[in-house]
Amino acid sequence: MNRRTFNELVGLGIMAGAGRRHELNAGQSPAAETPARLPKWPDQTYRRLLIDTHVPDWDPALLAKFDPVDYVNTIARAGFQSFMQYANSHVGLSLWRTQLGHMHANMHGRDYFGEVMQECKRHGLHALAYYSLVYDNWAFEHHPDWRILPDEGSTTFLGGRYGVVCPNSPYRDHSLACLRELVGNYDFEGIFLDMVFWPNVCYCAHCTARFRREEGADPPRIVDWDDPTWRKFQAARQRWMLEFVQAVTRTIKQTRPITVCHQYATAYLNWVLGAPLELRDAMDFVGGDFYGGPAQHSLVCKTYYGLTRHRPFEFMTSRTRNLHDHVTIKPFEELRTESFVAPLHSAAFLMIDAINVDGTLNHGVYDFMGKVNAQRAPYEPFYGGDLQADVAIYYDKESFYNPDEQKMRFGQLRAIDKCPHRDAVVGLARILREAHIPFGVVTNANLDQLTNYRAVLLPTVFEMTADQAAQFRRFVEAGGALYSSGPSSLDRFDKAGPRFMLEDVFGVRFAGRVGTVWTYLSPQDDAVQKLLWPQDALSFGGPMIKAEALPGAKLLATVTLPFVAPELGNAIGSRFGAIHSNPPALTPGTDPGIVLNNFGKGRAVWVAAPIEIGTEEVNARLVAALLRRVLPGPYQFEVDAHPSVEMTLFHQPAKRRWLTGLLTMQQQYPAIAVPATVRVLVPADRKVTAVVHLPERKSLAFKTEGPYVRFDLEPFDSLSMALVEYS
Numbered sequence: 001m002n003r004r005t006f007n008e009l010v011g012l013g014i015m016a017g018a019g020r021r022h023e024l025n026a027g028q029s030p031a032a033e034t035p036a037r038l039p040k041w042p043d044q045t046y047r048r049l050l051i052d053t054h055v056p057d058w059d060p061a062l063l064a065k066f067d068p069v070d071y072v073n074t075i076a077r078a079g080f081q082s083f084m085q086y087a088n089s090h091v092g093l094s095l096w097r098t099q100l101g102h103m104h105a106n107m108h109g110r111d112y113f114g115e116v117m118q119e120c121k122r123h124g125l126h127a128l129a130y131y132s133l134v135y136d137n138w139a140f141e142h143h144p145d146w147r148i149l150p151d152e153g154s155t156t157f158l159g160g161r162y163g164v165v166c167p168n169s170p171y172r173d174h175s176l177a178c179l180r181e182l183v184g185n186y187d188f189e190g191i192f193l194d195m196v197f198w199p200n201v202c203y204c205a206h207c208t209a210r211f212r213r214e215e216g217a218d219p220p221r222i223v224d225w226d227d228p229t230w231r232k233f234q235a236a237r238q239r240w241m242l243e244f245v246q247a248v249t250r251t252i253k254q255t256r257p258i259t260v261c262h263q264y265a266t267a268y269l270n271w272v273l274g275a276p277l278e279l280r281d282a283m284d285f286v287g288g289d290f291y292g293g294p295a296q297h298s299l300v301c302k303t304y305y306g307l308t309r310h311r312p313f314e315f316m317t318s319r320t321r322n323l324h325d326h327v328t329i330k331p332f333e334e335l336r337t338e339s340f341v342a343p344l345h346s347a348a349f350l351m352i353d354a355i356n357v358d359g360t361l362n363h364g365v366y367d368f369m370g371k372v373n374a375q376r377a378p379y380e381p382f383y384g385g386d387l388q389a390d391v392a393i394y395y396d397k398e399s400f401y402n403p404d405e406q407k408m409r410f411g412q413l414r415a416i417d418k419c420p421h422r423d424a425v426v427g428l429a430r431i432l433r434e435a436h437i438p439f440g441v442v443t444n445a446n447l448d449q450l451t452n453y454r455a456v457l458l459p460t461v462f463e464m465t466a467d468q469a470a471q472f473r474r475f476v477e478a479g480g481a482l483y484s485s486g487p488s489s490l491d492r493f494d495k496a497g498p499r500f501m502l503e504d505v506f507g508v509r510f511a512g513r514v515g516t517v518w519t520y521l522s523p524q525d526d527a528v529q530k531l532l533w534p535q536d537a538l539s540f541g542g543p544m545i546k547a548e549a550l551p552g553a554k555l556l557a558t559v560t561l562p563f564v565a566p567e568l569g570n571a572i573g574s575r576f577g578a579i580h581s582n583p584p585a586l587t588p589g590t591d592p593g594i595v596l597n598n599f600g601k602g603r604a605v606w607v608a609a610p611i612e613i614g615t616e617e618v619n620a621r622l623v624a625a626l627l628r629r630v631l632p633g634p635y636q637f638e639v640d641a642h643p644s645v646e647m648t649l650f651h652q653p654a655k656r657r658w659l660t661g662l663l664t665m666q667q668q669y670p671a672i673a674v675p676a677t678v679r680v681l682v683p684a685d686r687k688v689t690a691v692v693h694l695p696e697r698k699s700l701a702f703k704t705e706g707p708y709v710r711f712d713l714e715p716f717d718s719l720s721m722a723l724v725e726y727s
Contacts, residue, residue: 038081038124038125038126039081041082041126041189041190041259042126042190042259042284042285042310042312042314042348043311043312044380045081045082045126045348046081046312046342046347046348046349046376046377046380046383047079047080047081047082047348047349047373047376047377048080048081048082048083048084048314048348048349048350048351049075049078049080049082049083049084049350049351049352049353050083050084050130050192050316050350050351050352050353051075051083051084051085051086051352051353051354051355051361052086052089052323052352052353052354052355053086053089053095053354053355054089054090054091055089055091055104055355055357055359056091056093056137057093057104057105057106060106061357061358062106062357062358062359063104063106063107063112063355063357063358063359064106064358064359065358065359065360066112066358066359066360067359067360068112068115068116068118068119069119070360070361071116071119071361072116072119072120072122072123072125073119073123074361074363074366075123075125075366076123076124076125077366077370078366078367078369078370078373079370079373079374079377080125080351080373081125081126082125082126082127082128083116083120083125083126083127083128084128084129084130084192084350085113085116085117085120085127085128085129085130085188086113086130087113087129087130087131087182088101088131088132088136088178089130089132090132090135090136090137090162090195091137091138092132092136092137092138092139092140092141092163093105093138094178095107095112095113096111096112096113096114096182096185096186097111097114097185098178098181098182099181100174100177100178100181101138101178102138102142113129113182113186114186117186117187117188121187126189126190127187127188127189128188128189128190128191128192129182129183129186129188129190129191129192130191130192130194131179131182131191131192131193131194132194132195133167133175133193133194133195133196133248134148134164134165134166134167134195134196134197134198134199135162135163135164135194135195135199136163136164136165136171137161137162137163138163139163139165139171139174140163140164140165141163143165143169143170143171145169145170145205146165146166146169146170146171147163147164147165147166147169147204148164148165148166148198148199148200148202148204149166149202149203149204149205149207150200150201150202150203151200151201151203151221151409162199164199164200166202166204166206166207167240167241167244168202168204168206168207168210168240169204169206172244172247175248176247176248176251179248179251179252179255180251180255183252183255183256183258184255184256188258189258189259190258190259190260190261190284191252191258191259191260191261192261192262192263192287193245193248193260193261193262193263194263195263196241196244196245196248196262196263196266196275196279197241197263197266197269197273197274197275198237198241198272198273198274198275199273200272201219201237201272201274202237203219203221207219207240210236210240211233211236214236215229215232215233215236217229217232219233220233221409222409223405223409225401225403225462226492234271234274237274238274238275238276240274241274241275241276241279242276242278242279242282245262245279245282246281246282248260248262248282249262249282249283259284259285260282260283260284261283261284261285261286261287261314262279262282262283263287263288263289264279264280264283264286264287264288264304264307265288265289265290266279266288267286267288267300267303267304267307267397268290268300268303268422269400270400270401270419270422271400271401276397276445277307277397277443277444277445278445280307280308280309280445281309283308283309284309284310285308285309285310285311285312285313285314286304286307286308286309286313286314287304287313287314287315287316287348287350288300288304288314288315288316289316289317289318289350289352290315290316290317291317291318291321291322291323293338293665293667294337294338294340294341294663294665295429295430295433295665296426297315297317297338297341298341298344298345298429298433298646298663298665299425299426299429299441300315301313301315301341301342301344301345301347302345302387302429302439302440302441303395303441303443304347305345305347305387305440305441306440306441306442306443306446306449307443307445307446311346311347311384312346312347312348312383313347313348314347314348314349314350315341315342315345315347315348315349315350316349316350316351316352317338317351317352318351318352318353318354319335319351319352319353319365319368319369320354323352323354326354327362329365329368331669332368332371332372333669333670333671333717333718334669335369335372336372336375336376336718337663337664337665337669337671337718339351339372339376340376340663340718340719341663342376343376343379343380343383343661343719343721344646344648344661344663344719345387345648345661346383346384346385346650346659349376351369351372353365353369378694378695379694379695379719379721381695382659382694382695382721382723383659384650384652384659385650385651385652385653385658385659386650386651386652386653387440387648387649387650388438388636388637388649388650388651388658389438389439389440389452389453389636389649390437390438390439390453390454390455390631390635390636391432391437391438391439391440391453391454391455391456391457391627391631392439392440392441392442392449392450392452392453392455392456392457393425393428393429393432393439393440393441393442393456393457393459394441394442394443394447394456394457394458394459394461395421395422395425395441395442395443395444396421396443396444396461396462396463396464397443397444397445398444398462398463399419399421399460399461399462399463400419400421400422401419401462402418402419402420403420403462404418405418420460420486420610420613421459421460421461421462423610423613424459424460424485424486424610424612424613425441425459427459427610427612427613427614427615428457428459428612428623430615430620431612431619431620431623431624432624433646434620434643434644435620435624435643436638436639436641436645436647437624437627437628437635438635438636438637438647438649440452440453442456444468447468447471450471450472450475451475453480454480454481454631455480455481455482455483455627455630455631456472456475456480456481456482456483457482457483457484457627458472458482458483458484458485458488458489459484459485459486459488459610459612460485460486460487460488460610461487461488461489462487462490464488464489464490464491464501466491466501469489469501469502472489472502472505473502473504473505473599475602476505476599476600476602476603476604477599477600477601477602478600478601478602479600479601479602480602481602481603481604481627481630481631482505482602482603482604482605482630483604483605483607483623483626483627483630484502484506484604484605484606484607485606485607485608485609485610485611485612486545486607486608486609486610487545488502489501489502489506490510498510502604503550504550504599505597505599505604506553506595506597506604506606507549507550507552507553507554507595507596507597507599507604507606508547508548508549508550508553508592508595508597508606509547509548509550510545510546510547511546511547511548511591512545512546513543513544513545513546514543514544514545514546514559514561514589514591515542515543515544515559515561515562516542516543516565516566516567517541517542517543517566517567517582518539518540518541518542518562518566518582519539519540519542519543519544519559519560519561519562519609520537520538520539520540520559520560520561520562520584521537521538521540521557521558521559521560521593521594521607521608521609521611522536522537522557522558522559522560522584522588522589522593523536523537523556523557524555524556524557524558524588525554525555525556525557525594527556527625527629528556528557528594528622528625531618531621531622531625532618532622535618537560537584537588538557538611538618538619538622539614540609540611540614541614542609543609544559544591544593544608544609545608545609546559546591546608547591547592547595547606547608548592549592549595550597552597552598553592553595553596553597554595554596554597555592555594555595556593556594556595556596556605556626557593557594558588558589558590558591558592558593559589559591559592559593559608560584560585560588560589560593561584561585561589562577562582562583562584562585563577563582563583563584563585563586564576564577564582566582569582591608592606592608593607593608593609594606594607594608594626596629596630602630603630604630605626605627605629605630607626611623634681634706634707634708635681636649636680636681637649637660637678637679637680637681637708638678638679638708639662639676639677639678639679640676640677641662641674641675641676641677642664642666642674644664644665644666644667644674645662645663645664645665645674645676646662646663646665647660647661647662647676647678648660648661649661649680656725656726656727657723657724657725657726658680658723658724658726659721659722659723660678660680660721660722660723660724661719661720661721662676662678662713662716662719662720662721663718663719663720664716664717664718670717671717671718672717673715673716673717674715674716674717675712675713675714675715675716676712676713676716676720677710677711677712677713678710678711678712678713678722679705679708679709679710680708680709680724681707681708682704682707682708682709682724682726684707686726686727687726687727688702688704688709688724688725688726689725689726689727690702690723690724690725691709691711691722691723691724691725692722692723692725693713693720693721693722694721694722694723695721700712700713700722702724709724711724
């Protein structure tokens with residue numbers, strides 16, 4: 001390592017901040033002297049940019065044409081307010097002058113990072129740093145002992161281009177030393193730490209020794225959520241990653257008090273990554289990149305809204321369809337819609353581009369992205385406030401696994417990213433969005449926010465704790481509404497046998513499971529029957545929970561099995577009901593399928609299966625109707641609009657107004673312009689004085705309609721926002 005031992009270089013990193021900062025920053029303007037037009041970081045900075053620079057140095061052409069003057073000038077002309085410059089990348093090469101890391105050979109002594117920091121200051125851009133952790137090809141190649149070691153035969157180990165290293169190895173000290181050096185020697189306002197997760201379950205010597213030391217056992221190789229040792233191992237993986245992230249943040253903050261954000265796209269990824277929601281406690285605000293389109297982005301934004309410690313949170317996506325395509329840019333209307341998800345949630349939007357291998361940028365792309373920025377910028381002065389919603393979807397990160405993968409070696413798992421709980425969360429978000437029911441998200445990390453809502457939805461929650469169950473019980477007892485599906489609140493470790501911790505709230509007692517690959521719900525209630533008409537049952541592709549109804553509970557539907565069990569069908573003897581399908585039995589079953597129950601001052605509806613996962617319109621119609629049955633209006637808002645339109649409402653009490661946002665998320669472009677009629681709930685002690693369309697501040701006609709103020713929006717093909725002002 002450049003003639004010095006690893007320990008000597010770590011020592012240099014500790015002292016780097018005091019010794020070299022002024023030398024490397026000669027001529028740079030301090031943050032206090034930045035241009036007056038610069039918006040406050042991060043509070044008022046909404047147009048942000050990151051340019052992926054995962055470029056190696058094996059060929060002299062790589063990054064050879066990098067010109068920081070043209071680079072930053074191009075970014076500034078496109079209307080961005082902040083820029084996040086790579087300090088290193090997944091390749092593991094440093095783009096700053098370092099005595100600890102390995103510098104990119106094609107810099108030839110230059111300081112790419114420092115030059116960009118200078119240019120950002122000159123152009124009035126907030127200067128930020130990007131730093132890749134865990135994914136580090138240089139460390140992977142030169143320190144085999146630092147490598148993450150997967151289970152033999154694992155299909156999830158990335159391999160190929162990506163070298164990943166273990167934060168339980170000496171890599172931890174190396175990365176902390178490098179961060180001390182970087183943060184101490186350069187003047188920038190914030191840093192984003194990428195890839196803070198386990199790409200694989202690691203069985204390296206460092207992880208094995210640590211688990212033996214802490215738990216007195218070898219790390220198990222069999223995935224078994226009923227095995228106490230496996231559960232301890234998964235808890236340890238999450239604890240180790242959280243401790244690493246906390247150490248990173250602490251190291252940075254002790255060196256210089258800049259903002260710190262870690263990759264938080266892991267919030268919606270499964271258990272393998274070992275990244276708990278509590279990572280947010282080591283961040284000033286949360287942020288992460290997603291590529292699933294505006295509906296996915298909207299759900300993520302609602303989740304981030306409740307989890308972030310500081311607003312605005314940061315939502316990221318790329319100008320290309322995904323990170324594998326270097327050149328194909330999304331159509332303008334699509335990129336505009338994705339970027340408009342941010343103003344819909346008063347969030348910062350970070351665009352991701354990628355540098356050309358020679359170090360240049362495509363100037364046409366920045367003219368294109370400048371048009372997207374120009375359409376979003378006029379709305380920024382109106383951002384902010386508290387999200388107004390009636391319904392909370394409960395999302396439990398500890399339930400992000402697939403029970404069907406029980407008792408298999410990790411390397412043999414085939415459906416590694418299948419998560420029934422997450423699928424049900426996504427399904428409920430779609431149903432609520434299209435039914436225009438105001439909703440937000442609470443999680444196992446911020447359940448204290450439940451009191452902000454009137455109803456909570458529990459979709460197939462596998463890992464509810466007794467404390468969490470007690471919170472839900474108190475919520476309903478005090479007058480809240482609850483919807484639960486599948487095994488939510490099931491305590492499978494109870495000594496007396498599996499039981500629902502919320503059985504008194506649900507009105508049912510757990511009795512096992514019924515059915516296999518196909519089951520039905522048969523209505524026993526006139527309202528449910530009308531909702532399903534002209535069908536006489538609702539299909540579900542899987543088993544259901546078998547339960548016993550408790551006294552006082554109202555039975556709305558029962559579980560009906562197929563005429564013949566699907567697994568018994570065979571060509572010899574033709575023992576099935578129909579060759580293509582599995583029709584229901586001629587007589588409906590008697591086991592409870594949907595149950596309505598009064599509890600305290602509140603009400604609950606329990607469904608034997610997560611029917612919200614189904615994408616059929618009849619499923620959505622039934623779920624929305626069941627929710628409205630236990631949660632009557634008025635709601636925070638109502639909207640008459642096409643199902644593709646999502647509405648949000650933010651209260652800004654200091655300015656005595658509500659901010660309404662409506663975004664059409666049609667899947668084909670160009671979108672067809674659609675009108676909307678909006679009704680916003682107005683408390684009796686307030687009087688609406690004006691409704692103003694944004695951003696042009698055009699007055700709109702309005703009238704009182706019951707407890708609401710009503711106004712109409714002219715047809716729009718993307719975003720439509722308005723202020724409702726009151727006295």
